[in-house]
Amino acid sequence: MLLYISVLLAGIYIHIPFCKKKCYYCDFFTSQNLSLTNNFLLALFFEINSRKDYLLADKIIETIYFGGGTPTTLKSSEIELILNHLKFNFNIPPNIELAIEANPDDLSEQYLEELIKLGFNRISIGIQSFNDEMLALMNRRHNSENAINSVENAQKAGFDNISVDLIYGLPKSNVDFVKKELESLLKLNVQHISAYHLTYETNTIFGNYLKKGKIAELPDFESQNQYKYLTKFLEGNGFEQYEISNFAKNGKYSKHNSNYWLGKEYIGFGPSAHSYNTQSRQWNVSNIKNYISEIENNKYFEIEILSTTDKFNEYLITKLRTKWGVDLERIKKDFGQEYFSHLMNAVNKKVERKCFLTEKNILYLCKECWFLSDGLILDLIYT
Ligand code: SF4
Structure with a gap:
């Protein structure tokens, strides 16, 4: 007789809203005011302690994802405090997917070893491009050398589930440019790639450049050619495209993101974080000062009950x-x-x-x- 044990699984998302510099294409909620870190952490701990009943059943946590912003602006000791609050309030078994987004120039060998000690087993590195001119145009903090070092350091520290973010459809780029990017990427021997076409959001510097004619969008056929080249190249090199922008080797999917797509519950903490418990969706205020000041009044989020x-x-x-x-x-x-x-x-x-x-x-x-x-x-x- 087969015995089926039904377990209800959920994910936790932590939004770390700080970035040392604003990338010119980015419309995520971020703050460059790192002096707010301590007050942010106190508000975050308050939120974690007060929302342990948000998930609808006694859910076992399957994934924890630190995103942002740039979670690696935090010290490892600060990340450890967050993890301790989560463990105190939620049912978190050992060996779950514990993932963190990182900026290449934060990833010293020592910092990566500290992340491994804390139990992180997946790292997603925001490389975006290996072309120094393009990185400067995007106002990224790192250069291509930092990018390569960050992946090598992560491998040395013991990460065997590394994802790299890449942007294609960049200004004045063509298929040859994408080919060089992919060849550089392939040499790094990573397990996962997230590749996004550049979008010009209105409230970004790039959006403004576009409006003023300082920068031009690629024609549709060029974007499609780059997408076709990229998907064919990655599939030809052992990566499975399992979502429009995500490619994995040997089934190393992002479990956390896959669970969003599979409709599982998740709870998000921090400014602008979203939560979903199958019946409703709620989202926290996208303003760090309001998040900190309103956390104890319970006025830091909005909620929508989902219809059929x-x-x-x-x-x-x-x-x-x-x-x-x-x-x-x-x-x-x-x-x-x-x-x-x-x-x-x-x-x-x-x-x-x-x-x-x-x-x-x-x-x-x-x-x-x-x-x-x-x-x-x-x-x-x-x-
Ligand atoms: S590091 Fe990431 S979150 Fe921060 S500004 Fe750049 S793209 Fe946005």
């Missing part, structure tokens, strides 16, 4: 961008016939019908069409 339509649309948006696709049986079971019929009608009406495949009751967007996924999925949304 919200849940259906979120399920589509996240799953169609992954290799797991949309489970049509689950659509019928969890959302009902009306939503199922809506989805199938919308898919069948699409001019790009060939972009959608159905196999064993799973609806996929074929990988060649992932680059166009935003527009394709938008038309399937239930309104």
Whole structure:
């Protein structure tokens, strides 16, 4: 007889809002005022202690992810204090995925060894480019030498699950430029790559440059060519594309991010962090001073109760961008016939019908069409 043990798993996200410098393309919530670190940590500990009941069942924590901002602006002793508060309040087994985002020029050998001692087993390094001119244009803190050293230091310290972030579609770049970037990356022998096309957000320096004509967006065909080259190159070198922007070797997916896409619960701490417990979504204020001043009044977040339509649309948006696709049986079971019929009608009406495949009751967007996924999925949304 088979014995099935059902466990409910969830993730924890910690948002560290500090960056020593603002990158010109970035619209994440960050602060350069590092003098607020102590007060931020006190507010964060308060939030962790006060929200231990947010997750709906007695969830076992499967992943902890330190993101930002730049978590590596913190000392390892400060990170240890955060971990201690989490362990005190949540059910955290040993050997979970404990991941941290890092800036290359923070990663000395000593700092990396301290992270390993704290139990971190995955590191995501924001390299973005190996071209010094491009790094300077983006106002990054590091150069290509720092980038290479950071990965080598991480390997020496004992990290065997290293992810690197890369940006393509950069100003005036072409496929040859992307080829050189990928060749530099491949030499580093990392297990995971997140590759994002540059976007010009309005409230960034790059957005402003674009408006003033100081910088130009690449034509669509150039962006698509770079995407096609990148995906083919990475797949040809043993990386599996498991989400539109994410590639892993030997199944070393980001467990934390995959759990978002698979609809599992998570709780986010810190300014601008989001939380989700299957019934509602909530997000903390994107302002560090307000976060600190309002934490004890419980006025530092907003909450939205999710309707069936919200849940259906979120399920589509996240799953169609992954290799797991949309489970049509689950659509019928969890959302009902009306939503199922809506989805199938919308898919069948699409001019790009060939972009959608159905196999064993799973609806996929074929990988060649992932680059166009935003527009394709938008038309399937239930309104
Ligand atoms: S280091 Fe990351 S979070 Fe900080 S400004 Fe640059 S891109 Fe944004």
